[in-house]
Amino acid sequence: MQTHGLRKVFRDLGRKVAAVDGLDLAVERGSVHGFLGPNGSGKTTTIRMLLGLATPDSGEIRLFGEPLAGRVPEALSRVGAVVEYPHFTPDLSGRRNLQLLARSAGLPKSRADEVLEQVGLAGSARSRFRRYSFGMRQRLGLAAALLKEPDLLILDEPMNGLDPAGITDMRDLIRGLAASGVTVLLSSHVLAEVQQVCSSVSIIGDGRLLASGKVQDLLGESTAHTRVGVPDPQQATMVLTAAGYAVARDGDDLLVQGHDHPGEITRALAAHDLYVTELSAVRPDLETFFLVLTGHRPRPESGPLDGPAQHPDGTAPKSTPKTPADSPTDSPTGRPVDAAEPAAEDPA
Numbered sequence: 001m002q003t004h005g006l007r008k009v010f011r012d013l014g015r016k017v018a019a020v021d022g023l024d025l026a027v028e029r030g031s032v033h034g035f036l037g038p039n040g041s042g043k044t045t046t047i048r049m050l051l052g053l054a055t056p057d058s059g060e061i062r063l064f065g066e067p068l069a070g071r072v073p074e075a076l077s078r079v080g081a082v083v084e085y086p087h088f089t090p091d092l093s094g095r096r097n098l099q100l101l102a103r104s105a106g107l108p109k110s111r112a113d114e115v116l117e118q119v120g121l122a123g124s125a126r127s128r129f130r131r132y133s134f135g136m137r138q139r140l141g142l143a144a145a146l147l148k149e150p151d152l153l154i155l156d157e158p159m160n161g162l163d164p165a166g167i168t169d170m171r172d173l174i175r176g177l178a179a180s181g182v183t184v185l186l187s188s189h190v191l192a193e194v195q196q197v198c199s200s201v202s203i204i205g206d207g208r209l210l211a212s213g214k215v216q217d218l219l220g221e222s223t224a225h226t227r228v229g230v231p232d233p234q235q236a237t238m239v240l241t242a243a244g245y246a247v248a249r250d251g252d253d254l255l256v257q258g259h260d261h262p263g264e265i266t267r268a269l270a271a272h273d274l275y276v277t278e279l280s281a282v283r284p285d286l287e288t289f290f291l292v293l294t295g296h297r298p299r300p301e302s303g304p305l306d307g308p309a310q311h312p313d314g315t316a317p318k319s320t321p322k323t324p325a326d327s328p329t330d331s332p333t334g335r336p337v338d339a340a341e342p343a344a345e346d347p348a
């Protein structure tokens with residue numbers, strides 16, 4: 001799935017608001033890709049365009065290597081989605097609801113039982129939908145999306161309302177689907193979950209891409225630091241700086257840029273009779289990365305580790321992270337745009 005320069009403008013109280021503003025996304029086949037952004041950053045609008053529910057003002061969407069424009073029904077026959085509260089007939093069982101959906105999609109009735117098993121709802125398949133808990137409704141929505149064995153699955157907040165066991169099941173299910181070749185695009189505000197299940201992420205703010213890439217590259221070794229505890233931090237700073245390391249003080253500890261060579265740090269210090277009492281990797285988590293990137297957590301004051309390319313944890317990476325040079329605004333909503341630009345109608 002790819003988008004190029006995707007743009008959607010709404011008119012809101014006489015103002016034009018670019019909900020999505022030149023968005024470039026790329027999701028690799030078979031990956032689980034997190035689609036993240038603060039409230040009002042344009043995720044739903046983007047997903048609606050991906051599903052043919054809203055028309056872009058400009059830009060292109062490509063699904064399965066082909067442009068979506070002009071072939072929406074054909075392309076969407078390979079896409080499953082749980083993006084809004086799933087609607088089912090309350091007085092029918094979950095199983096019956098799915099059987100009806102299968103029939104209307106020209107699929108065999110037996111698919112209903114297969115997907116119920118897949119999402120862990122086989123035991124409650126014969127209960128009426130109205131008796132389902134919120135988490136069970138979420139699972140049934142996913143089961144419905146899986147009926148046609150989609151190649152691309154789009155999930156909006158799939159962990160919502162699930163208990164801890166349900167979250168673990170959902171995580172395993174998503175990983176299993178990806179392992180079988182299904183591409184999963186997942187929007188969620190639960191960043192610890194995203195970090196566990198997604199191999200790559202795109203983070204947007206004000207309708208624009210702020211960062212994109214493999215989670216391990218964004219948060220990985222190249223952006224890690226080494227915390228070093230030593231009895232004489234001042235002396236240790238001089239030794240490590242002379243050895244070519246970028247070093248900052250953090251209380252009584254030292255923060256050394258990178259975590260590639262902990263053994264060498266230990267050796268360099270020991271050569272000067274400085275013996276480490278602690279040596280550990282410091283890696284930012286996705287939540288910290290997200291909050292700084294989207295302007296909802298300030299960058300720390302400049303310190304000795306800060307270079308021109310600063311990692312969102314406030315420390316300097318050895319290599320430049322895949323983030324834009326300019327800092328995003330902290331506006332949680334779309335930006336007003338030039339009055340000369342055409343306004344789009346609200347999507348149906």
Ligand SMILES: Nc1ncnc2c1ncn2[C@@H]1O[C@H](COP(=O)(O)OP(=O)(O)OP(=O)(O)O)[C@@H](O)[C@H]1O
Pocket residue numbers: 010011012017018019037038039040041042043044045046333334346347
């Ligand atoms: N139909 C509409 N008419 C006018 N403005 C809209 C419409 N739909 C969305 N917007 C505006 O577009 C911007 C992006 O909204 P969108 O719902 O896509 O964000 P989101 O990232 O999905 O937010 P959330 O995380 O809260 O669901 C917001 O400023 C929103 O107010």
